[in-house]
Amino acid sequence: MTQRLQGRTALVTGSTSNIGRAIARAFAAEGAHVVVSGRDDNRGDAVVAEIERAGGRASFVRADLDGTAEASQALAAEATRRLGGRLDILVNNAGIYPPGTTSTTDPATFDRVYAVNVKAPFFLTQVVAPAMVAAGGGVIINLGSWIARRGVPTGALYASTKGALETLTRAWSAEFGGRGVRVDAISPGVVRDPALDPAGTFPGQTLMQGTPAGTAGHPDAIAAAAVYLASDDAAFVHGAVLDIDGGRTGVTTTGVTTTRPTTTGGTTTDGG
Template sequence: MTPRLRGRTALVTGSTSNIGRAIALAFAAQGAHVVVSGRDETRGDGVVAEIERAGGRADFVRADLDGTAQASQALAAEATRRLGGRLDVLVNNAGIYPPGTTPTTDPATFDRVYAVNVKAPFFLTQVVAPAMVAAGGGVIVNLGSWVARRGLPMGALYASTKGAMETLTRAWSAEFGGGGVRVNAISPGVIRDPALDPSSQFAGETLMHGTPAGTAGHPDAIAAAAVYLASDDAAFVHGAVLDVDGGRTGVTTTGR
């Protein structure tokens, strides 16, 4: 079987751990040359080494996406250079989730969460999407979240940033779709980081009670969706938000 992303190039932000790492590994396994990006060089080099051991191609580019246009532009430029001058797929995955409620959120935290979760991908897309149009097309995959559409009594700030990313997905699809750029999003449910101790309690499990899955998901489920959206199999998919959430958003079961 031909790898679904053979010959493609991709940048995955926040890909030194968890969901981003899984996407980078899956893209490389499907034939893409991947730029792994994040703040931790040691972890980034580890992901690159893992990809190369499996026969894939990857580079690490350190980036602290602080919400400034300069940081996003620098990452786009260096990633494109490492990928031979062409970037086919951008995955806007990097994000932060500080715990807290609306009354306990200070202005500095508010600004930082919006800087990392919204401004950074906005300015990255601002430079990458026009370059994709000029090259004849490309794919952008954003990471939303089920909490953007299911109200919870905590995490309002984070939920609002993910709602912004899902809205930007539709807006960017309209803005750049005519130029051959497909823009879609994935809305993950509760995902358990494989780096956590398997024997430890994971509070997120309770949030999946009453769903068809009944338990937290694995990052590989999100990676599989990202591969689909990045591939030609999704050629007719534009402006969609794909729920990969074990049924958390749309389904309630009984007896669990």
């Protein structure tokens, strides 16, 4: 292992499952002391135990990021305390995706989704970024989504919150980048949580039809991008949104004849 994050500290919100868990594990494997955060104590403790079994360092801090400044401030304070007084990397990953259309979304759901997906990371960054500036620098990574830039007939509310977070990425980069804090984002494609779908029957697979990948991604692919952005390898990357989506937003193979290698060394042709 390269240990690209050796000696650094990190807070990953929403890291008791799926993408957040994968990022926390990857950061710890690269040498970072990680604060795992979420609403479920049992799942949080399980992620910490998994990291520690692999030889990494982690702590769990329970947090219900409800969009209030107080909740975000409390998490930042406790995470910083657990990490010895310094927070080098913040990953704004926590988010919720309620099903529904514009017509079926009630005001309470609207407010709840914006509270968790936009207000919580905003107020967390509000307190963390200045502390990073005072400490000499840091990295903030936001989690966007492919659905923010490729319209689909459902999920308008969620898509708008991820669009907001990607916009905040660029604004925060302008605001804090010159003072030593890099701010970037990852825009994941359709990702399957192996813990929930070990058989690979995830219905969202159909959303990846007509893409180069042709199938849903693994959380580790997103984690690898997060490690890159958090490390010095990305020192010249500011305000970027990395599409880690199997080609979902930028490429289509539908209707295109492609030639793929077979396991026997020949080729097979299909129509995408």
